[in-house]
Amino acid sequence: MIKNSFIDIISTFSKEEIADFRSYLNSPYFKVQHYIIPYYEEIIKFHNKYESEEFTKEFIFKKIYPEKKYDDNLVRKALSLLTKEAERFLVHNEVDKNDTQSLVLLNSLMEKGMFKKFNSVYENYRANKNKYFDKYFLTLPFLIEAQNVQKILIDKVDSQWELPLDRTIEFLILNTMSYQYYIKNISTKYYKFFANEELYQKYNNNLDFLKTEEAFKILETLNSEYLFLMKIYHHIDKSINGEEVNKNFSIAMGLFQKNTDKLTDFMLFVLSTDFESICILEIQKGFALEYKEYLFNLYKFMIENNIMAESKTQNINVITFRNMLLTLCKIDLELSKVLIENYVNRIELNNRGNMKEYAYAHYYMYKKDFSESLNYIRKIKNDFFMFKTDIKFLYLINFYELEYFEEARYQLKNTYQMLKTMELNEGYKELMRTFLDTYKKMIDLREKFNKEDWDYLVEVKSKDHKCLYKDWLFEKIELLVNK
Numbered sequence: 001m002i003k004n005s006f007i008d009i010i011s012t013f014s015k016e017e018i019a020d021f022r023s024y025l026n027s028p029y030f031k032v033q034h035y036i037i038p039y040y041e042e043i044i045k046f047h048n049k050y051e052s053e054e055f056t057k058e059f060i061f062k063k064i065y066p067e068k069k070y071d072d073n074l075v076r077k078a079l080s081l082l083t084k085e086a087e088r089f090l091v092h093n094e095v096d097k098n099d100t101q102s103l104v105l106l107n108s109l110m111e112k113g114m115f116k117k118f119n120s121v122y123e124n125y126r127a128n129k130n131k132y133f134d135k136y137f138l139t140l141p142f143l144i145e146a147q148n149v150q151k152i153l154i155d156k157v158d159s160q161w162e163l164p165l166d167r168t169i170e171f172l173i174l175n176t177m178s179y180q181y182y183i184k185n186i187s188t189k190y191y192k193f194f195a196n197e198e199l200y201q202k203y204n205n206n207l208d209f210l211k212t213e214e215a216f217k218i219l220e221t222l223n224s225e226y227l228f229l230m231k232i233y234h235h236i237d238k239s240i241n242g243e244e245v246n247k248n249f250s251i252a253m254g255l256f257q258k259n260t261d262k263l264t265d266f267m268l269f270v271l272s273t274d275f276e277s278i279c280i281l282e283i284q285k286g287f288a289l290e291y292k293e294y295l296f297n298l299y300k301f302m303i304e305n306n307i308m309a310e311s312k313t314q315n316i317n318v319i320t321f322r323n324m325l326l327t328l329c330k331i332d333l334e335l336s337k338v339l340i341e342n343y344v345n346r347i348e349l350n351n352r353g354n355m356k357e358y359a360y361a362h363y364y365m366y367k368k369d370f371s372e373s374l375n376y377i378r379k380i381k382n383d384f385f386m387f388k389t390d391i392k393f394l395y396l397i398n399f400y401e402l403e404y405f406e407e408a409r410y411q412l413k414n415t416y417q418m419l420k421t422m423e424l425n426e427g428y429k430e431l432m433r434t435f436l437d438t439y440k441k442m443i444d445l446r447e448k449f450n451k452e453d454w455d456y457l458v459e460v461k462s463k464d465h466k467c468l469y470k471d472w473l474f475e476k477i478e479l480l481v482n483k
Helices: 005-010 015-026 034-046 057-064 072-096 098-112 115-128 139-155 158-177 181-194 197-208 212-221 227-240 245-258 265-285 288-304 318-331 333-346 349-366 370-379 388-401 405-421 426-447 451-462 470-481
Strands: none
Touching: 005 034, 005 072, 005 349, 015 034, 015 072, 034 057, 034 072, 057 072, 212 227, 227 245, 227 265, 245 265, 245 288, 265 288, 288 318, 288 333, 318 333, 318 349, 333 349, 349 370, 349 388, 370 388, 388 405, 388 426, 405 426, 426 451, 426 470, 451 470
16 A cells, blocks of 8 residues: 555545545646646545555556556655645635635735725625634634724724724733633734734733623623633633632533534634543542543543544544543443544544554453454554554453463563663553553462462552553452452
8 A cells, every 4th residue: 555645635535625636636727747647546546445455656657657667756756746736735725715715815905904895804704604713713803903903093083992992892801811822822913013002001901900700791791702712711721720620620611512503623622622631630630530521521522523623524633532442442332433433534544544453452352352352453563553552451451351371471571571661751651560560460370379469469459559451450350369
């Protein structure tokens, strides 16, 4: 199979995008080098079959030039040019969308000082926009406010100040309440550049001392469409800072789920990852029980609403997929199967095959079908797989359950050796060592009773030692010591 960035991109293409890219390549406007078009036509015949053994550079070359000797440099150059054209095509498609066109046009009109036209385009944008936020979700209000202030300062018409004053107050409240750096950065950039510095300081200094509840009341009075988002960030910020984490997290999560129809895919994913980070942090602090449930419910919500990446067609990050899989397998096996069946094909092509085997290996292990789990592990191309540590532990668990103790000892030795060379933080290494040391004692005890091993296992269980795969390990210890 061919491994290349171009294949990664077109593997995500829909039927419509395949046809559109063909039109793009053949359009004289884009001045594409025509010799690469036959490569596209041959490659796209393998759409959804890019992992086929037949799909090689040599095969594609032979199809295009049946009489010529294979030229690897020519194929590499063609693939490189196709990658650049595919990237340009994606940019062109993005700009062609109404929202992005409006943003680009508004920035241009702002820079040229065409304020009347700016207002017309902006009002049309607001009238036709179904959702409040996009990737630049706070940029437009800042642009329009800056434009109004600029116009007033230029015209020096004080009577016109009354109309944008509400917007100015809303803008400054949002600026003060914006907790994430990039929001603060955008607001400062656009407002301070255009607005009167003295006016900015006057209002901003007052708002610095404004209580959150008062700010929310003002935004309510102004019918601000950003109120719910500011409330979400307010409660997320409190959670991150350790202030009544449980209460604030619940409020933020409730507001988020209630207002999903007002957020685009990008913001849905950004907020979801914020919630995920809080859950993982609290679990690491020791609040496992409650926040594991929060995390499970979050992942369930993300799966049911296809909030898996910054857009519904973008590739899913393998770490995001792994975190979801490991959480769901422990709590709801059927939901983990939904995750695998519906979303594994959105992982980038280079990792897709391995992640599918990896996912089903976990699924069947938690289903207690250890032979089937082992079959899937053995299909993974280990040399090219990023989760090698996970694979080692999957082998160990399956070998133990199947009573393959000779294989288990061999794998245990390899895993100890790997641990010595791995660059991991010491805390995680300690979790691994505890598992491996305990696992070794368990195997020894299964083959021959030893009081020292028995005492060690009792101590691990009674003192609730932290380790990887703790639930599984403690279940096996319980069976051994009570045997």
